Amino acid sequence: MQDERPLKILIIAAEIVPFVKVGGLADVVGALPKSLQALGHDIRLAMPRYGQVDPTRFHLQTIVDAVSVNMSNFQVPVSVRRGTVGDAIPVYMIDAPRYFERENIYGYTDDGERFILFCRAVLEALRFLDWSPDIIHCHDWHTGIVPNWMHTIYHDDPFYAETATVYTIHNLAYQGIFGYRILEVAGVAANGFLYPQIAELANVVDIMGRGILFADAITTVSERYAQEILTSTFGEKLDHLLRSRRDRLFGILNGLDYEEMNPATDCYIHTNFDAQSLDKRPENKRALQEQAHLPVNPEVPLLAMISRLTDQKGFDMLGQIIQPLLAQGVQFVVLGIGDQHYHEMFQNLAARYPEQVAIFLTFNTEIAQRIYAGSDMFLMPSRFEPCGLGQLIAMRYGSVPIVRAVGGLADTVQEYDPRGGEGNGFVFTNYDPWELFAAIVRALELYRFKDIWRKLQLRGMAADHSWQASAMCYVEVYYNAIAFHKSGK
Ligand code: GLC
Numbered sequence: 393m394q395d396e397r398p399l400k401i402l403i404i405a406a407e408i409v410p411f412v413k414v415g416g417l418a419d420v421v422g423a424l425p426k427s428l429q430a431l432g433h434d435i436r437l438a439m440p441r442y443g444q445v446d447p448t449r450f451h452l453q454t455i456v457d458a459v460s461v462n463m464s465n466f467q468v469p470v471s472v473r474r475g476t477v478g479d480a481i482p483v484y485m486i487d488a489p490r491y492f493e494r495e496n497i498y499g500y501t502d503d504g505e506r507f508i509l510f511c512r513a514v515l516e517a518l519r520f521l522d523w524s525p526d527i528i529h530c531h532d533w534h535t536g537i538v539p540n541w542m543h544t545i546y547h548d549d550p551f552y553a554e555t556a557t558v559y560t561i562h563n564l565a566y567q568g569i570f571g572y573r574i575l576e577v578a579g580v581a582a583n584g585f586l587y588p589q590i591a592e593l594a595n596v597v598d599i600m601g602r603g604i605l606f607a608d609a610i611t612t613v614s615e616r617y618a619q620e621i622l623t624s625t626f627g628e629k630l631d632h633l634l635r636s637r638r639d640r641l642f643g644i645l646n647g648l649d650y651e652e653m654n655p656a657t658d659c660y661i662h663t664n665f666d667a668q669s670l671d672k673r674p675e676n677k678r679a680l681q682e683q684a685h686l687p688v689n690p691e692v693p694l695l696a697m698i699s700r701l702t703d704q705k706g707f708d709m710l711g712q713i714i715q716p717l718l719a720q721g722v723q724f725v726v727l728g729i730g731d732q733h734y735h736e737m738f739q740n741l742a743a744r745y746p747e748q749v750a751i752f753l754t755f756n757t758e759i760a761q762r763i764y765a766g767s768d769m770f771l772m773p774s775r776f777e778p779c780g781l782g783q784l785i786a787m788r789y790g791s792v793p794i795v796r797a798v799g800g801l802a803d804t805v806q807e808y809d810p811r812g813g814e815g816n817g818f819v820f821t822n823y824d825p826w827e828l829f830a831a832i833v834r835a836l837e838l839y840r841f842k843d844i845w846r847k848l849q850l851r852g853m854a855a856d857h858s859w860q861a862s863a864m865c866y867v868e869v870y871y872n873a874i875a876f877h878k879s880g881k
Pocket residue numbers: 415416417420562563613646777778779780781800
């Protein structure tokens with residue numbers, strides 16, 4: 393690559409660790425900037441200032457006070473606060489209480505309007521800050537309007553003339569589909585803002601589809617998922633559009649924040665350990681069994697899931713095999729929140745099998761880390777999985793993953809092969825409860841051979857899933873995006 397100058401990069405997303413987190417998106421957007429900064433680039437972030445983000449706790453400073461942002465026929469007063477992540481990386485937070493001072497992050501009928509306002513305010517705020525980026529890196533549907541605007545209302549704006557856009561898909565299942573009114577909100581209803589020539593966008597306002605159509609480069613969070621979404625099985629009705637843009641679609645695997653996710657220093661877990669002191673790890677299993685009110689027994693296999701309790705994650709399949717699984721004498725710990733019927737399913741199981749099933753219906757980082765450190769096996773039988781972070785964390789903490797071979801799970805977990813002694817987990821292919829069951833049984837069999845099991849754990853712990861390599865791939869995509877932008881394609 394000839395172009396190697398340091399870049400000005402704005403990363404814009406709806407959630408960022410440590411401020412707010414609903415899913416893996418927040419982890420990614422909280423960690424990637426640190427590695428980009430280490431590569432010498434000028435990185436800044438933008439997100440909404442939700443009611444949950446306490447200005448005092450995060451030392452937020454007001455840098456733009458009460459300016460008006462245009463939303464077609466009305467204006468919204470907006471302030472910009474500044475927080476930081478890592479080594480003084482600025483995080484611009486759009487403060488618009490009417491839209492973001494609410495109990496939850498998502499789930500409102502005006503979500504479309506909320507995130508359109510957010511994006512608009514970010515683009516306008518950069519003017520006040522007189523910082524015009526080389527790259528705007530957008531994430532998921534909430535920010536998909538930005539590449540679209542660069543080809544419409546900001547097209548002739550000198551401030552953004554040199555700015556290329558990169559759009560990252562974390563989950564194609566959430567596209568941000570709204571009624572036509574949202575076009576008025578976005579200030580573009582008058583420009584013939586539907587795309588009749590593109591079947592996917594002809595009759596609906598699909599914000600993610602717009603991001604895909606207009607971004608200078610598109611990425612998703614594993615190579616396998618980048619291939620999968622080109623098919624009708626995984627393409628969520630956007631596969632045709634994605635295929636038409638495949639020359640600029642790249643798969644880049646997520647990394648982990650190795651400073652945060654480190655069993656040797658993690659302050660949430662009971663006993664710190666690493667590959668050299670794996671003998672200390674069972675202390676964490678004991679502590680987890682106590683906290684989960686399960687019988688303390690080092691021998692009984694302890695299986696865990698940490699997940700949003702949704703269909704994507706394979707809970708329907710699990711429900712079909714849970715009885716025979718419990719008949720194997722295992723313990724099972726689940727942490728997460730989600731669909732009500734899964735809450736009930738686990739509550740019933742925990743009531744019926746108090747010595748085997750424990751459920752934490754919450755999202756709590758502290759308990760999550762203890763589960764990674766204390767469980768023997770970590771289940772991710774996902775229907776689809778763009779990347780998946782749980783299996784990466786589990787491996788780093790010595791819990792052996794059992795996964796379905798989709799998306800990032802397929803890219804990071806390989807079946808243990810008794811002949812060559814290779815592989816780092818257990819894998820099944822079809823979305824079939826008995827294939828899942830068989831994979832668990834293979835794991836339970838091997839668990840009896842402590843020295844082999846230990847090697848499996850150590851192999852997982854030795855793998856490098858830090859952000860460094862992935863951050864370099866993103867930089868390459870940024871230069872590609874700039875080249876695409878310049879060529880006017
Ligand atoms: C979404 C995906 C998950 C991915 C995460 C971060 O939550 O479902 O697979 O790891 O985004 O990219």
